[in-house]
Amino acid sequence: MKAGISSISIYIPPLYLSHDDLADARAIPRDKFRIGLGHVNMAIVPPWDDTVTMAANAAEMAIETAGIDKDEIGLLIVSTETGVDQSKPVASFVQGLLGIGHRTRVYEIKHACYGGTVAIMNAINWVKSQHHRGKKALVITSDIAKYGLNTLGEPTQGAGAVAFIISDETEFIHFLPDLNAFYSKDVYDFWRPNGYLTPIVDGKYSIDCYLEALDFCTKDLQDNLIRETGKELLDFVDYFMYHLPFPRMAYKAHCRLLATLNPTLAEDAINRMYEESFTEKMKPALMGSEEVGNIYTGSVYMCLMSLMEEKSESLIGKNIGIFSYGSGCGAEFLIAHIGRGMKQQAKHLNFNKQLKRRKKITMEEYTELYSEQGASKTIKREDVISTDDEFSRYFFTGVNEHKRQYAKNRN
């Protein structure tokens, strides 16, 4: 057994907006969102959820799935680009809510959507070092992607959290870290200046930056793989997943990867290659992005959850290529190997179950939530979820003397 991920859990807020309703309200053809971007629905955060509650909900499920006690955790990292405080880390709130002990290293990481991968790699290095003293790491990605009403980014919003238990011995997910390819560059493609509630984005340029990073990382990963294993990327990797700000990005990204690996092929040949591999190697990973939208730091790991819901135990023995991108920008292309632990994890995915329990909101409710910065007179917790809901366990109750207040349900 080797170091890696020993459990993974997702939390999706219990409200959603249909992209068809959004398109109609904005007088945009529905196909632009459905086909041009690939979206169906997007998650909307209710007044009682925020980055902290989503992180705590996902984390508690990951701890239960791993079957460990909270006092076995010695490192807690939250990666987010939508934290609730400029100084106090989301990780500290989570530590308090979950009752994780004081002999724990607790911090927050930010690098736009790439931060989750940095946190996972830091945690793996920690459990491999002598510092971990037999303890495990809890890593959480949690974000609310919000661009503003009537903006070009509006259809690419979403919210959710993904949590991981990382341990020095697991049979679930191992990375092949000698292969990882990295890229970073100082660019302004998407950013949120201090004091801004929503980001500023140069949308088309952000896609160019993403694809440039992918191009660079693909070449390095291919070289590293050939050097270490003698095999080529397309032969070695069974499924590809990419950071998905919107589902159609998978098409753009995979075509770019194929073109990078086959520089002499014309565009129509690349498109044919894409069509041949799409159903088997890509489609099973898209469900989350189609239904939830962008969850920034957790986006690429929501693809992994989608793939697991779809393929379950058949993933054992498979290699997954994971391309993580964060604006600003930073990127990493890594390969994960799925082991026998998938059998146990398959019993606890709960992704489809959470999607099925969601309540659809109207454009009026969406607009009210947005304009009131998350407050609502019409959406009441008791009308949406039961008081002992098994997924929404922690909830935000308000701010008292500048301090955010939280509570836990009966579950």
Ligand code: CAA
């Ligand atoms: N039927 C079918 N398709 C249609 C259509 C219709 N009626 N009308 C338009 N389309 C297609 C367009 O042809 C286009 O497809 P291609 O890209 O394949 O050409 C697609 O719909 C999008 O339309 P536009 O080109 O007009 O794009 P837009 O101006 O609406 O902007 C966006 C799209 C740039 C993604 C914008 O939503 C945005 O800025 N989003 C936020 C930023 C973002 O997601 N950036 C991604 C890379 S950065 C990153 O990954 C980090 C992160 O998470 C933010």
